[in-house]
Amino acid sequence: MSESLRIVPQPMRRQVEEGLRAAIVNGRFAPGEHLPDRVLCDLFGASRSVVREAVRLLEAEGLVTVQPNRGPFVAHLSPEEAAQIYDVRGVLEALAGESFARHATDEERAELRAVWEDLARRGPGATREDLLAIKRRFYDVLLAGARNAYVARMLDQLLNRNMQLRATSLSDPGRLAWTVKELKRVIDAIDRRDPDETFTACREHVQRAADVALRLLAAHPSPNAEDRS
Amino acid sequence: MSESLRIVPQPMRRQVEEGLRAAIVNGRFAPGEHLPDRVLCDLFGASRSVVREAVRLLEAEGLVTVQPNRGPFVAHLSPEEAAQIYDVRGVLEALAGESFARHATDEERAELRAVWEDLARRGPGATREDLLAIKRRFYDVLLAGARNAYVARMLDQLLNRNMQLRATSLSDPGRLAWTVKELKRVIDAIDRRDPDETFTACREHVQRAADVALRLLAAHPSPNAEDRS
DNA sequence: CTATACCTGATCGTCAGTCAATCTGACAAT
DNA sequence: ATTGTCAGATTGACTGACGATCAGGTATAG
Known part of the structure; x- marks a missing residue:
């Protein structure tokens, strides 16, 4: 059980990722809601690059669905x-x-x-x-x-x-x-x-x-x- | 069984993602090999943004491990x-x-x-x-x-x-x-x-x-x- | 000769700005 | 009522740039 004492820097990307994930699973965004890059950018105070990378991850998890040329939406659950x-x-x-x-x-x-x-x-x-x-x-x-x-x-x-x-x-x-x-x-x-x-x-x-x-x-x-x- | 006739554009990001994934699972990159952004960029002819987004996805799949400030490496399998x-x-x-x-x-x-x-x-x-x-x-x-x-x-x-x-x-x-x-x-x-x-x-x-x-x-x-x- | 300190190049993380392509919605024309 | 067109908004992608961090080599002190 070698506990790793290494400190790992928490990149801004991960903060955005976790913040967005928490906001979705806690219901602060309603299913089907549109989340344009713009609002996520100044909601988290981050640049488009990090926001987009975070959104990609949540897309892979199935929490958001990205429609081409329309952007990310909070996923429905049928x-x-x-x-x-x-x-x-x-x-x-x-x-x-x-x-x-x-x-x-x-x-x-x-x-x-x-x-x-x-x-x-x-x-x-x-x-x-x-x-x-x-x-x-x-x-x-x-x-x-x-x-x-x-x-x-x-x-x-x-x-x-x-x-x-x-x-x-x-x-x-x-x-x-x-x-x-x-x-x-x-x-x-x-x-x-x-x-x-x-x-x-x-x-x-x-x-x-x-x-x-x-x-x-x-x-x-x-x-x-x-x-x- | 409503077949969707909608055409979906294949974003460049997805091509990079699939190409890189195929290269890794087919063994064209050895486990432990270092894959800096730079070489991936001119290997696929894409910009850093799309390469980085693709790498994030492969990281989530466990195919690559990204060491902070050192970049992506092809994952080992213990x-x-x-x-x-x-x-x-x-x-x-x-x-x-x-x-x-x-x-x-x-x-x-x-x-x-x-x-x-x-x-x-x-x-x-x-x-x-x-x-x-x-x-x-x-x-x-x-x-x-x-x-x-x-x-x-x-x-x-x-x-x-x-x-x-x-x-x-x-x-x-x-x-x-x-x-x-x-x-x-x-x-x-x-x-x-x-x-x-x-x-x-x-x-x-x-x-x-x-x-x-x-x-x-x-x-x-x-x-x-x-x-x- | 060893070990520490330092320097340098390479790479990452992030940002800001640009441009074309595409979608939405409204408005005008038939 | 349907069709066509246009303006605004948004995405997809690229570029250049800057500081931070790390690996590796070099020089220096002991």
Whole structure:
């Protein structure tokens, strides 16, 4: 575990990238909104070069779509895309869990259980932000113990991509209790050092979350979906 | 299936991006090689802006690593990274197969089987390029029938990332016969409309390929691995 | 002879300005 | 109502420039 003490300069490009990503996943820009270079430039106080490079990265992540000669737009999330994302999330999270069950240290297992207990203590009065923060910690511990940088990177992207959906499904009353129960199955399988059961438990957990989220999405039919014919 | 007749301009940025990616995965640049902006500029006849944007994308794909103030280098592939990539490939390919078994049309199933038969007809005298081309067609058909753009994009990236390894493992004598046999299990499961068995068969196929590739990698210990202490 | 200090060239990160191509929207003409 | 045209805005791409940073070699001190 050689901790790198090297300090890495944070280029302005990365600040713009992270700022823009945060603004999108937190909903400060509405889906479909137009983000011309000009406004991004004086919003971040950067030149067009760095803004354009940052936008390219977010385009590769799927957070913005760039129409030729029209510029970047905040990406929509269609129900079909959402379902696809949940499918991929399912197998990646399952792999992460399986890997965690194989490779994590005892400390990491204990920490994961601690995060779960933190979540289980929450009553129905917990705010969305609290729940998202705890879930984020859960993922951080899980991915750290999984010893696989690729699954971590890809899962991060997918979690960003459907952040809005996660927020709405987490606010569904009664979902919290099910989440806690499903994650208990994951934790227990991990403690039993049972990778296969962990895999299955993780995948089914995501599948349940997908069912809730997609049901809500069908009920609330796409708040800002100007469809492009 | 509304075919879009819209013509899309191919920006110069994309040409540079694809050209550079092809050059790297085909081994025209050695791992660890330094690719300064300057040489890329007059190699592609483009300006620094577009070269830099293209390099950013390849950095996000993991094909190049950019050291601050030193520029882009062709990425190395350590044995640990290779193993991680194969793990992720396993679950993604399994998901693709499972999805194909669920959603593909009869025509697509027939085409997948045709590609497999094409592969099975090859004797041990087949060239690496031929085998890679057939395998590429197999993936194209599989991903098209899986109806999931995300798994397609991510799997594409991973296949590019470890192209060198795939080439070496495909050239291993006797590997072809095993590949054909493993893929037959996949095809048969698909024809039986058995998503679960397809999932397992795909994942085990990738696992076997990983075993061969990583064994070769351990024998041929990293041809160009100047390790950075 | 070794080790430190220093200098120099190369490269990156960023910026500002320019130019052509293209899209949008409105307005005019048929 | 449809078509044609024009002005403004925006993108795609290029160029030149400047300071900051790093690698490598050279000179100097011990």
